[in-house]
Amino acid sequence: xxxxxxxxxxxxxxxxxxxxxxxxxxxxxxxxxxxxxxxxxxxxxxxxxxxxxxxxxxxxxxxxxxxxxxxxxxxxxxxxxxxxxxxxxxxxxxxxxxxxxxxxxxxxxxxxxxxxxxxxxxxxxxxxxxxxxxxxxxxxxxxxxxxxxxxxxxxxxxxxxxxxxxxxxxxxxxxxxxxxxxxxxxxxxxxxxxxxxxxxxxxxxxxxxxxxxxxxxxxxxxxxxxxxxxxxxxxxxxxxxxxxxxxxxxxxxxxxxxxxxxxxxxxxxxxxx
Amino acid sequence: xxxxxxxxxxxxxxxxxxxxxxxxxxxxxxxxxxxxxxxxxxxxxxxxxxxxxxxxxxxxxxxxxxxxxxxxxxxxxxxxxxxxxxxxxxxxxxxxxxxxxxxxxxxxxxxxxxxxxxxxxxxxxxxxxxxxxxxxxxxxxxxxxxxxxxxxxxxxxxxxxxxxxxxxxxxxxxxxxxxxxxxxxxxxxxxxxxxxxxxxxxxxxxxxxxxxxxxxxxxxxxxxxxxxxxxxxxxxxxxxxxxxxxxxxxxxxxxxxxxxxxxxxxxxxxxxxxxxxxxxxxxxxxxxxxxx
Numbered sequence: 261x262x263x264x265x266x267x268x269x270x271x272x273x274x275x276x277x278x279x280x281x282x283x284x285x286x287x288x289x290x291x292x293x294x295x296x297x298x299x300x301x302x303x304x305x306x307x308x309x310x311x312x313x314x315x316x317x318x319x320x321x322x323x324x325x326x327x328x329x330x331x332x333x334x335x336x337x338x339x340x341x342x343x344x345x346x347x348x349x350x351x352x353x354x355x356x357x358x359x360x361x362x363x364x365x366x367x368x369x370x371x372x373x374x375x376x377x378x379x380x381x382x383x384x385x386x387x388x389x390x391x392x393x394x395x396x397x398x399x400x401x402x403x404x405x406x407x408x409x410x411x412x413x414x415x416x417x418x419x420x421x422x423x424x425x426x427x428x429x430x431x432x433x434x435x436x437x438x439x440x441x442x443x444x445x446x447x448x449x450x451x452x453x454x455x456x457x458x459x460x461x462x463x464x465x466x467x468x469x470x471x472x473x474x475x476x477x478x479x480x481x482x483x484x485x486x487x488x489x490x491x492x493x494x495x496x497x498x499x500x501x502x503x504x505x506x507x508x509x510x511x512x513x514x515x516x517x518x519x520x521x522x523x524x525x526x527x528x529x530x531x532x533x
Numbered sequence: 534x535x536x537x538x539x540x541x542x543x544x545x546x547x548x549x550x551x552x553x554x555x556x557x558x559x560x561x562x563x564x565x566x567x568x569x570x571x572x573x574x575x576x577x578x579x580x581x582x583x584x585x586x587x588x589x590x591x592x593x594x595x596x597x598x599x600x601x602x603x604x605x606x607x608x609x610x611x612x613x614x615x616x617x618x619x620x621x622x623x624x625x626x627x628x629x630x631x632x633x634x635x636x637x638x639x640x641x642x643x644x645x646x647x648x649x650x651x652x653x654x655x656x657x658x659x660x661x662x663x664x665x666x667x668x669x670x671x672x673x674x675x676x677x678x679x680x681x682x683x684x685x686x687x688x689x690x691x692x693x694x695x696x697x698x699x700x701x702x703x704x705x706x707x708x709x710x711x712x713x714x715x716x717x718x719x720x721x722x723x724x725x726x727x728x729x730x731x732x733x734x735x736x737x738x739x740x741x742x743x744x745x746x747x748x749x750x751x752x753x754x755x756x757x758x759x760x761x762x763x764x765x766x767x768x769x770x771x772x773x774x775x776x777x778x779x780x781x782x783x784x785x786x787x788x789x790x791x792x793x794x795x796x797x798x799x800x801x802x803x804x805x806x807x808x809x810x811x812x813x814x815x816x817x818x819x820x821x822x823x824x825x
Contacts, residue, residue, distance in 0.1 A: 362629065
């Protein structure tokens with residue numbers, strides 16, 4: 261029986277003890293860990309519904325067939341960028357948020373007993389978050405390309421890159437929220453709040469008047485305005501124009517704010533143990 | 534590479550205080566000295582809050598002591614963990630619910646750089662048949678076995694077990710200790726914290742009793758028992774004097790009479806323990822994960 265053979269082999273292997281045996285420090289195989297973690301994230305059906313399913317659905321409802329011109333392209337293109345941004349941000353928020361929650365809930369202690377360095381863990385999680393974020397961007401841009409979204413080739417490339425790379429800011433946001441709230445549902449709260457911030461940030465429906473003035477100060481506004489800038493050159497659907505410095509200032513300000521909150525959260529969680 | 538006389542654990546003057554919720558400091562571990570030699574099996578006993586878990590955390594480099602020094606195989610705990618010489622089953626160590634058992638082992642194996650040991654530890658913790666099951670679908674005892682498997686991944690010289698059998702039923706607990714005993718026979722040093730006194734009694738060669746953050750007794754388990762527990766003599770009465778109502782009173786009176794001249798008093802009749810009865814009644818069920 262093969263199972264028995266395996267057992268015997270294992271037992272003899274461990275007999276080569278005790279501490280006289282030379283110890284080589286083994287190297288952590290981070291790509292293998294990243295692959296397993298990525299697969300776990302992608303197979304979470306509910307999570308992936310909010311990351312890919314919902315924004316795709318909203319693009320199909322609001323974007324398809326809208327051929328009215330916007331900047332160098334059309335409305336379909338404008339909606340496509342917005343929804344891809346929403347999907348990407350939901351992805352980074354939930355991956356980073358769940359990473360923080362995993363740490364707090366005890367998986368971190370399990371990882372603490374391996375030779376892996378914390379910085380390697382952060383890098384791996386960032387890679388996983390950015391991989392998951394790429395899924396809605398690629399999927400929605402592909403659907404957009406197939407269903408009449410129109411713009412200069414540079415709009416496609418620049419917007420895609422800005423949507424994807426900019427979503428990293430919300431990894432910091434997810435981390436910050438989960439470190440401050442702790443608890444097992446913190447990641448859910450963080451990505452739920454993304455929906456609210458998306459409305460305020462002019463992502464879903466064009467806003468005007470007071471709501472627009474207020475929205476300019478919310479974190480998703482700058483990110484999505486920047487991602488749409490190649491297409492719109494700053495012109496808003498309701499009229500008026502944002503100068504380029506406005507979304508950039510918004511993104512920088514929120515990067516600092518989320519970074520500081522996350523840092524404070526890390527300090528606080530360390531102090532407790 | 535390490536001389537044989539370097540202790541597995543050498544701690545001197547360990548101290549750790551926490552701030553409690555109302556802000557006042559609580560001393561969890563207070564001036565603890567401890568040396569454990571390679572190959573020893575040591576039980577940490579004590580009520581909840583005695584400082585066992587905090588001591589274990591310092592052993593593993595998860596908590597830095599406020600004062601005192603701690604060395605594991607002559608290096609710092611963090612370094613020993615990095616080299617895979619120490620590992621642990623932790624009471625508060627978590628698992629990820631949406632990994633399968635096999636993925637959990639593969640993930641931690643990757644971080645140890647020991648993907649070659651996945652099959653070995655699955656087999657040792659008798660989890661091979663459960664490898665495809667999600668962690669959230671596993672019973673408490675199965676999750677505990679999974680943590681044990683993770684602890685074996687780096688092929689450590691020292692295993693620290695903090696309440697390792699929590700959530701296991703009686704059969705699984707005995708099975709677990711049987712596996713541990715096999716491991717100890719291969720020369721692993723084992724330190725475990727428990728509040729099941731019977732486990733320490735049966736398994737540990739040496740018992741360290743902790744209370745209020747201090748070591749109150751540290752000796753061979755048999756000595757601890759002799760010093761505080763006294764001894765119990767048991768015998769089995771002939772079958773014809775025992776019925777459902779107990780032991781025949783006349784016969785018992787004769788036993789008392791016969792023992793009195795020998796200085797024996799307080800003869801007490803007790804039934805088999807519930808644990809023994811439970812085991813006897815459920816013994817025909819296969820041990821978990823036995824060869825199928």
